[in-house]
Every structure is written in structure tokens, then in C-alpha cells.
Amino acid sequence: MSIQGFDPRSGAAAGLPIAEATPAQVDAACARAHRAFAPWSRLPAAKRAAVLEVVAEAIDASAGELVALADNETALGAPRLNGELKRTSNQLRLFAQALREGSYLEATLDRAAADSVPPRPELRRMLQPIGPVAVFAASNFPFAFSVAGGDTASALAAGCSVVVKAHEAHPHTAQATARVVAGALARAGAPDGVFGLVHGLAAGAQLVRHPGIKAAGFTGSTRGGRALFDMANARPDPIPFYGELGSVNPVLILPGAAAERGEEIARGFAASLTLGVGQFCTNPGLVFAPDGLVDALAAAVRQTAGGAMLSERIRDAYTAGTRALAGAAERIADGDGSEAAYGAAPQLFRVGLDAFAAEPDKYSEECFGPAAVVVAYSDPQRAIAELARLPGQLTASVHAADADAGAAANARDALRGIAGRIVYNAWPTGVAVAWGMQHGGPWPATTNPLHTSVGMTALRRWLVPVTFQGWPEALLPDELKAANPLGLPRRSDGALAVG
The missing domain is CATH 3.40.309.10 (Aldehyde Dehydrogenase; Chain A, domain 2)
Structure with a gap:
């Protein structure tokens, strides 16, 4: 089986067919993502930020090729697509800024208090990456919500490896974007397998069910999103599925x-x-x-x-x-x-x-x-x-x-x-990439109204909390050491402090 893109203006085939991923190829992509997760997640946030900026520069440098492919497969026009491509690279840079700022980790320190009721041990809490993530590219934004879009950018920033399922409406755009992203990641020293791409509807279903995948992000129809959401929850080990689905925007x-x-x-x-x-x-x-x-x-x-x-x-x-x-x-x-x-x-x-x-x-x-x-x-x-x-x-x-x-x-x-x-007193089209943005809502707008798929807090979807109780200072992560060597914003004994 293969995926064929079409020119929406003429209905003619856009490029040659691209083969769907076989089950063995999906397994291999997930295995590579699993191996890459540990070294990528343990890389200091400032180094991950630098890698994201290399990817952003590579996307900008490839604008001519990528926009031409996308216009042939989507008919969205070069002006719109050039703007969307710049949004895509800029959001990578914004996530890099968020990594350096550090508040996304929600680092929290509570000293031991023997006289409290009940007695409180020493507790130090932070957020950490959840694991390899599956991302489903969208039809209507071939860059900003697709292979290198917000789900991929936020998951990589969080410290997760990513396997993207390309959208069948623009397979060559997906393939070329993936080549640019993978090449930039390799040049920047990211571990092999931290990013991968697969094609085909069956591959998407396999990704959601794969035991190596620990969360998934989706933008698309209510019907398709609900089917994948149900798969994610029917697993022996259910995983978070963050789907952006339908909305009439009253x-x-x-x-x-x-x-x-x-x-x-x-x-x-x-x-x-x-x-x-x-x-x-x-x-x-x-x-x-x-x-x-x-x-x-x-x-x-x-x-x-x-x-x-x-x-x-x-x-x-x-x-x-x-x-x-x-x-x-x-x-x-x-x-x-x-x-x-x-x-x-x-x-x-x-x-x-x-x-x-x-x-x-x-x-x-x-x-x-x-x-x-x-x-x-x-x-x-x-x-x-x-x-x-x-x-x-x-x-x-x-x-x-x-x-x-x-x-x-x-x-x-x-x-x-x-x-x-x-x-x-304004219109809802146009979604800014910012700390204050909420792009989500109750069902059926999304599968989880607690989160956003746009903006810096999109990171939160790919992070889970861990508390260290009573651990010696030398064995704690730098993010939780008393001296705060990374200068992070943190909450100490209930009070917020910056650096």
C-alpha cells in the first residue's frame, strides 16, 4: 500500500506515491525512540534548547523547497505557507526560551517539619518527561501543526522522543520536513532515533497501541480522534491522548x-x-x-x-x-x-x-x-x-x-x-504562540480540557511529576538541589522565588 498526494487545484497526482510503513518499520521507529529517550531526557534543558534552535534555523533555510512542496499538495498559496513556516520555526525558538527560563518544571522544595500534623518529611518535587510520544500531523496546517509543529516541538522540548505519523494529504511535504528536522537534530548532537516519521493510517493505529509509546498528540476530526482516543484508553497500560477535535467557535x-x-x-x-x-x-x-x-x-x-x-x-x-x-x-x-x-x-x-x-x-x-x-x-x-x-x-x-x-x-x-x-471584539481565527494562550476546551473540542496544544504550557502534556523524599543532596537532580545551581524559579516551603 502507498500514500498518494494530490494537487487540490487540478486533482492531478502530486509527486510519486510514498509507501506506507510496515508493522516492522513502525516497531523499529518506536524502538529507536525508546533508546533515544533516556539520553535525550537527561540532556540539560539548556542543551536541548540549543538543539531546538538548530532545527529552527534548518527549517528557515529550507523554506523555498518546503513551501513549494506544500503548495503543490495543499493549494494554500506561498504567502500563507511562508508565514506558517516562520511560525513553525519561531515556536521552536520560543520553546527554547521556555527551557532556559525553567518554570515549566514546577520545581518545589519542602523542608522536613517534625512538628506539623501529620509530620512532614523533606520533599522535593519536579516534572519530568513522560516517554516517547506519537504525534499525528494535521491536514490544514502542513507545517505549524504537522511534522515539525507544536506537538513535536513541545514534546522534544519537554525531553521526549517523537514518532510522527504523516498526514496523507501532504506526504511529500512531510517527508521533506522530516529530512530537514532529522538532519538538524543529528548535526546538533541529538541521539539517533529521537525523531522519526511513519506513513499510513494503519501505522497511526499501531503507534497508539505500541507499548513503547507513552502519550499521543492529535489534531483532526472528531471521528478520527475519538477512535484513537478509545484505542489509547483500551491499552493494557492506558496512555494520555491529547486530541484537538471539532469546534464551531460560537x-x-x-x-x-x-x-x-x-x-x-x-x-x-x-x-x-x-x-x-x-x-x-x-x-x-x-x-x-x-x-x-x-x-x-x-x-x-x-x-x-x-x-x-x-x-x-x-x-x-x-x-x-x-x-x-x-x-x-x-x-x-x-x-x-x-x-x-x-x-x-x-x-x-x-x-x-x-x-x-x-x-x-x-x-x-x-x-x-x-x-x-x-x-x-x-x-x-x-x-x-x-x-x-x-x-x-x-x-x-x-x-x-x-x-x-x-x-x-x-x-x-x-x-x-x-x-x-x-x-x-475580535475574531477567533489566528492562534498566538504565547504563555497566555489556551488552545483547548471541553469535549468535543479536545479530549482533555486541562491542556493546550498551542503556547508554552503545551509542554505540560508531556511531563509527569516525581517527588524525591529524604534523598541526600549529592544524589538529587540539579533542579532540586538546595543551592539551585541552575537558577530556576522554584517554590520553597510554599513561597515562590526566582533564581
Whole structure:
């Protein structure tokens, strides 16, 4: 069996087929990752940081080759892909900074206290890498969420070895990126096997079940993610499975904002909806808007154009999803179509608040692509009550004016229970790589709402705590020695201290 990429613009084969990994090859990749884990995890954080920076430089140096391959397999265009590639290298550099800063280890020292109740022994706690990690590349971000993307970067930074399962929509991009990453790791002195790549759906399932893999990261569909999540939990030794799945990213437009800047909001909505042909995990697919703003939203969508979707399968799923919406709601706008082989046109649907409230599941399932449902309301408090009933989301947004302050506060309180990131007077597309970012949310947005797949705290997914009780100073890791030779931020007897 082999994997064949296609040009979404023409439907023609993009490069030669790439063979799927055999079970023996997956076993070998996992064995190499297992052997590499101990030396990589014990490498001082500052040295791992330097290695990550070498990888970042190699990715930047290979931009021309990688972007050309990715454009041929995704049709995302050179400007978008160059920006995404730079995001990928920059997030490696940011993780290197996090390693040098050191707070991610959560180093904690408690002195013995014989007079406490109960008596307390000397305890020293820190986080340490969990083991070899499986990473599943995403279809819609061939760089930032794929072979060298956030899951790989954060796992390597944490001290874990990584085996990546390439996405079948861009196999040659994956292969070339892996070659660049592996070469840079070798030049920087990383242990052989700390990073590997496999192709094929069967290889992905084998990775999740493999006893050498201790955690997994996934970005993709709810159906595919749930299947792998169940595999991870059905193992004799269940492992953490961090899946980023589906989200409709609800938006509430309050009456004051609609009155003050309705046309601006409508244009912003249409741009966010159709960014990347709607193939972002954060594009706004469900909008609660005052009755009087619906026409402006529809007019803005009519001014948009479609484009090539990432693959035939994704285009077909979009067609099926919009067909289902057309059977449940009124289609009120179409953008211009596309002549690409896997082309799709933006679509906007309308439903009243009463109809939505009666059957919310019909309208709150992700239709991946440039389609959205507008829920027209007259009473903002009723709209807020329906928002609170939605399943878990990656993002939720509120557009408000000063006159909307009371309703905006109520919406804030409702949305913080369903979404990982709550946006005010802006659109959710675009996810910054920063300490303050939360890219996650309750099911079905992710399989674990405690964590983020973007930002510096993405490291936490690949780390587990260990406490050393009563160990002599000379045998403790440097991170926990009383003298703090690494100058780490630490908590000592309950008090935070830096260096």
C-alpha cells in the first residue's frame, strides 16, 4: 500500500506515491525512540534548547523547497505557507526560551517539619518527561501543526522522543520536513532515533497501541480522534491522548455593537469565516446575531470567494455538511465558487432562535469549511442562555459596545464554561504562540480540557511529576538541589522565588 498526494487545484497526482510503513518499520521507529529517550531526557534543558534552535534555523533555510512542496499538495498559496513556516520555526525558538527560563518544571522544595500534623518529611518535587510520544500531523496546517509543529516541538522540548505519523494529504511535504528536522537534530548532537516519521493510517493505529509509546498528540476530526482516543484508553497500560477535535467557535453579536458598527462586524465575520477557505479549527461557524444584522452578514458573505479545499475527502465532507444544513435551515448567502478540482464556495444559513433551541444539535456540529449558521434573535438574554448549552469549544467570541456591558458580562460567565479562549471584539481565527494562550476546551473540542496544544504550557502534556523524599543532596537532580545551581524559579516551603 502507498500514500498518494494530490494537487487540490487540478486533482492531478502530486509527486510519486510514498509507501506506507510496515508493522516492522513502525516497531523499529518506536524502538529507536525508546533508546533515544533516556539520553535525550537527561540532556540539560539548556542543551536541548540549543538543539531546538538548530532545527529552527534548518527549517528557515529550507523554506523555498518546503513551501513549494506544500503548495503543490495543499493549494494554500506561498504567502500563507511562508508565514506558517516562520511560525513553525519561531515556536521552536520560543520553546527554547521556555527551557532556559525553567518554570515549566514546577520545581518545589519542602523542608522536613517534625512538628506539623501529620509530620512532614523533606520533599522535593519536579516534572519530568513522560516517554516517547506519537504525534499525528494535521491536514490544514502542513507545517505549524504537522511534522515539525507544536506537538513535536513541545514534546522534544519537554525531553521526549517523537514518532510522527504523516498526514496523507501532504506526504511529500512531510517527508521533506522530516529530512530537514532529522538532519538538524543529528548535526546538533541529538541521539539517533529521537525523531522519526511513519506513513499510513494503519501505522497511526499501531503507534497508539505500541507499548513503547507513552502519550499521543492529535489534531483532526472528531471521528478520527475519538477512535484513537478509545484505542489509547483500551491499552493494557492506558496512555494520555491529547486530541484537538471539532469546534464551531460560537460568536455572540450584541445589539449595541450591531447598531454602532454592524457593517464592520459583518465584513470581519466574512473574512474570518473564509480565511484559508474556512479550513481553520477556529473559524466562526455559529453566530448569534440580532434580527436586524442578518442581512448585512449575508451581504458580506456574498462578496467572498471560495477556493480549493485541502483534499477530495475534505471537499466531499463539506458538501455533505452544507447539504445537511440546507435541509435544516434557510440558505441566505453564497460566495463565489471555485473552478479548482476540490473547490468549494462559502455558504451562510439562517435559523431562528426558537428553532435552534428546539434542536441545537442540528446546528452546532462542525461543518469544516467556509460555512456558518446565523441564529437570529430578538432577546440577547435568551441567546446567552442557548450559548451556555453548547458543547465544548476551542473559542467563543463576543462583540459588544459600552451599552452592552451587562449582557457582555452575562455572556462571559456563560462562555467560560464551554470554551478555552473567550474573545472580545475580535475574531477567533489566528492562534498566538504565547504563555497566555489556551488552545483547548471541553469535549468535543479536545479530549482533555486541562491542556493546550498551542503556547508554552503545551509542554505540560508531556511531563509527569516525581517527588524525591529524604534523598541526600549529592544524589538529587540539579533542579532540586538546595543551592539551585541552575537558577530556576522554584517554590520553597510554599513561597515562590526566582533564581
